[in-house]
Amino acid sequence: MQNLAIIRGERLLFQGLDLSVSAGEAVALTGANGSGKTSLLRALAGLIRPHAGDVRFEGPQGKLEPEDARSQGVHLLGHQDGFKATRTAWEELLFQVQWTGGTEASARQASARLDLDRLAGLEVRKLSAGQRRRLALARLVASPRSLWLLDEPMAPLDTARRAVFGDLMAQHLAGGGMIIAAVHDPLPIAARACDLSSAMGPSL
Amino acid sequence: MQNLAIIRGERLLFQGLDLSVSAGEAVALTGANGSGKTSLLRALAGLIRPHAGDVRFEGPQGKLEPEDARSQGVHLLGHQDGFKATRTAWEELLFQVQWTGGTEASARQASARLDLDRLAGLEVRKLSAGQRRRLALARLVASPRSLWLLDEPMAPLDTARRAVFGDLMAQHLAGGGMIIAAVHDPLPIAARACDLSSAMGPSL
Amino acid sequence: MNGFWVMLRREMAMAWGRGGGPLLALTFFVATATLLPLAVGASPARLAAVAPGSAWLALALASLLSLERLFERDYEDGTLDLLALGPVPLEAVAFAKGLAQWLTNGAPLALAAPVVAVALGAELRLVPLIFLSALIGGLGLAFTGGIGAALSLGSKRGGVLIAVLVLPLFAPPVIFGAGAIEAFAGGLDWHPALGLLAAYGLAAAALGPFAMAAACRNALS
Amino acid sequence: MNGFWVMLRREMAMAWGRGGGPLLALTFFVATATLLPLAVGASPARLAAVAPGSAWLALALASLLSLERLFERDYEDGTLDLLALGPVPLEAVAFAKGLAQWLTNGAPLALAAPVVAVALGAELRLVPLIFLSALIGGLGLAFTGGIGAALSLGSKRGGVLIAVLVLPLFAPPVIFGAGAIEAFAGGLDWHPALGLLAAYGLAAAALGPFAMAAACRNALS
Amino acid sequence: MLDLDPGKYGAFLWPAFAISVLVIGWMVVDSLSRARHWRKEVERLEALRSEAKDPSRP
Amino acid sequence: MFQALANPQRFMDFSRWAAPLVGIIAVILIAMGLWLTFSVPEDYQQGDTVRIMFIHVPAAYMAMFCYACLGGASFMGLVFRHSLADAAGRACAPLGAGFTFLALVTGSLWGRPMWGTWWVWDARMTSVLVLLLLYIGYMALQAAIDDEVKAARAASILALVGLINLPIIKFSVDWWNTLHQPASIFRAGGPTMPAAYLWPLALMAFGYMALFGSLWMVRVRSEVWRKRANGLALQAAG
Ligand code: HEM
């Protein structure tokens, strides 16, 4: 699926933001703390309703219903990863993958790719911050959805894993995917910069 | 209070680690994901019991009981910050400061220092990731405890705030404090490096 | 519909998962029923009179306790975000949750209800009706309870708030269920009460998911 | 001891804070008491017989519901780490929590208990004793309940597990409390039962904090 | 001289003894089978380990 | 004794022959007890139902005795952090729950002909039911926490807290007058029971006790093995 997303969000935080992302493109959202990066990502995912303006999705065959686009084409990875602390890493990964449209085989592949096989039997509660983040990233890899909305995805990863994740993102883009990532440190891939601070008032 | 901490931790994760920190010193703990940085910090704080080895604290007048040292000389800031989502930022800050031995005046000063005054009345739930982290850092500044144990303290902060936090750390050290921080990116202050990966087996 | 099954399977697995699952709900049920005689005194005549009704009360309270977690955990740990972006609408998710709740808590409780009632002194001939009414009633309790659980998301005192929101919704099934048993015991016609109970359960299962989904969306935004 | 007051003030503030606080507990109490007649039938004679006891039952269950949050939230959001590194030992923290629970939930419930009992048909002369026994009993309920809440930290099904752990510990106060009222109503000597109730409450307040603190440390490690 | 006829009380006496036999039997069987299971498991794993340690054996 | 057995290997060596031996003693005692149970004369009041006493009372004693053992093991586990003590506690709980269940059921089967009811909510019976709930709570708590060490410690705390139930059971008949018999054996001033009944009762009681001892050792052994197997499995996994 090749999507073209056209976005015009507008909130008390920022006004008149225009942003459009097309297949194969990555956007690095930057901005001071509280400038609205997380809010923008959640609005794109349809979890919060923008004060004004709207979000449109387009597929190769023209306009898509936002509901359909979101239920089949969007991965949101926020600060909270939705893992149940007392289930095993593999149980949780498998559920998230199947829920977002992947299969058991693709989950297995992603787990190998992110070096999770030896952690699969551990309870999520016992994973370290970086291990847990890798588990969350595995879902993105395992179930193909074209738009990735990432909120500070790399913070807890160590250097080696950041490089791996950079490769994964590059591969996603090469396959026609799109990425919008809120970051404070530069992304390890080429990305269009979008600074929210410029679109708003004084930083909080 | 000027402490000298002598640490010999030993766990299944790493063995025979020896580390001692004296007044005015900062240590940057690095290590791959899962190498045991968080576990080490929690062991230093006395929350988990090391498999072997022990943690000792020394004050200017000689040995300190670990309980006393921990209940009066240690700040631990982990991934979880202990804020109640539905209370206001100020209420939560004030409680944490008073609990760790500070006063209302010092809380007010720290809030100004970290640029939190405009957020004081907001519920913690509404703060952005970086704002919330700043709220957590304010506690360290407001109640004087000599050993700071920090777990990836800077990840959600924006560039300007990282500089501010660097100043705060430098000031703490200058006043005879100690810092042990688990990080993936370099600290903005001079710090002795301690790599956990070298003391352990293959990374997970 | 694949998403629905994935969801249902997960909910069932989490409820039955290691650690006992329905066993704990049953134990709570038994324990509540144990406290009752301690509180109202042990005279058998007095107990027998209130036995079936009290079993129903314990049923409602036991359901209530297990309800609190229905959405709250998912809300706090971010699962609800994920569920909102899934292949099926939140209404189906809510339905799966209610159904799983009924199957993993309501059904075992329905099995235990007659046992508890008899232990408190109910007559043996009431057993089938107590089981049936508890089973049907459980459907209503699960789905109306879910509404309360969803509405209290993000509030400070979930537990008590749910109770306050849900107890009024629990009143009709308790009336109908206990009423059917009462009628049967008194030799009256118990079909209407049981019919009303079933109607209530089905209505709750049909409408509840919409309310739950709306409440979840509201909590997320 | 300064730390103790900071802690107590915070707990009280959180309980009374915006959103209702004890009001919700009271509402739950009233609602439970309302369901009872629905469940056991409205015959006044039957109700009056079980009235004081049912008030006690509702009291125990209402305490139970509000208990779940006593430690769990603090455990999950990292507050417990902070509390473990505070100026006073965890035992004092646990005591402050139990005390706050009693003051903000037990005391209002004790005020409501006589009202509910009278509404269900208890005699007026029972009122002072119902209040007193509920107030004293609340102390035991708060502290033994806290033990269950702390023990179930980090387990899979907090709510129901607490119920299972705590209900056996609730049995003695319910027996003593309801027993005192029963004895008084029957013209017997009610002092021994009330004395036992007070002894249980004091013992729970004295020993409970140690068990709670041990359980919290265990959960953190 | 064994008095095995409890008369009208048989309905209570025999179930009491029967259930005692059942429960005690369950305790015995459960304990022994658990012990057996874990003993076997230890033996199996130890065999596995000695195999792994000794690469000369196939 | 404790010091010696606290070493798992020494315990294994000891229990290897002690468990079957005590088991055989249990069988002999219970067999003799059963023989006497059915050969003593009927009670002039209770008739043949008095024979239920010989399984009811030992079960009731064991219910309490197991809980006392559980409390002791829990205490040792908490204070000395010894894994064998945790295993000892875990081994007590299901056995104790079994005996408690038996005490309840046989008591109730005895109560029907004697008092005309299966169950009354008097203090003795209720407190025994509470004992069963405590056993269940202990096992449920242990099952609900995955970290084994933590589970054992949490359950131990519960077991210690629950110890207060034991005096309540023991003295409930004295504190409240209820349907249930007051103590007739372990009382100040010596037993009040006819000697003819004392013998089978004593045999059965000691038989139950020996049975518990034997099964307890078997269960502790399987706990030790289980730990060893888990350790080996972890090693094998790397
Ligand atoms: C379910 C109901 C019952 C329960 C839970 C129960 C429980 C107990 C317990 C815990 C004990 C040992 C207490 C002690 O050491 O003092 C005991 C002893 C005894 N029970 Fe029961 N009992 C029940 C029913 C009955 C009935 C119906 C009878 C007889 C009519 C009976 C007769 C006795 C006798 C004679 C003793 C020995 C007392 C002594 O010598 O110390 N029990 N029972």
Ligand SMILES: Nc1ncnc2c1ncn2[C@@H]1O[C@H](COP(=O)(O)OP(=O)(O)OP(=O)(O)O)[C@@H](O)[C@H]1O
């Ligand atoms: N529910 C809410 N009600 C009121 N204000 C809110 C709410 N949620 C967020 N805000 C405010 O909106 C602003 C933007 O928050 P957001 O989380 O989007 O920032 P961010 O750019 O992600 O910052 P960070 O870099 O710190 O993560 C913040 O100032 C925050 O206080």
Ligand SMILES: Nc1ncnc2c1ncn2[C@@H]1O[C@H](COP(=O)(O)OP(=O)(O)OP(=O)(O)O)[C@@H](O)[C@H]1O
């Ligand atoms: N309770 C536990 N039981 C078993 N293993 C655990 C437990 N807690 C942590 N671990 C394991 O211990 C290792 C160290 O975890 P820790 O959180 O200390 O790592 P870390 O160095 O902080 O890593 P990161 O950089 O990802 O935060 C991890 O492999 C983790 O899976």
Ligand SMILES: [Mg+2]
């Ligand atoms: Mg953000």
Ligand SMILES: [Mg+2]
């Ligand atoms: Mg870490």
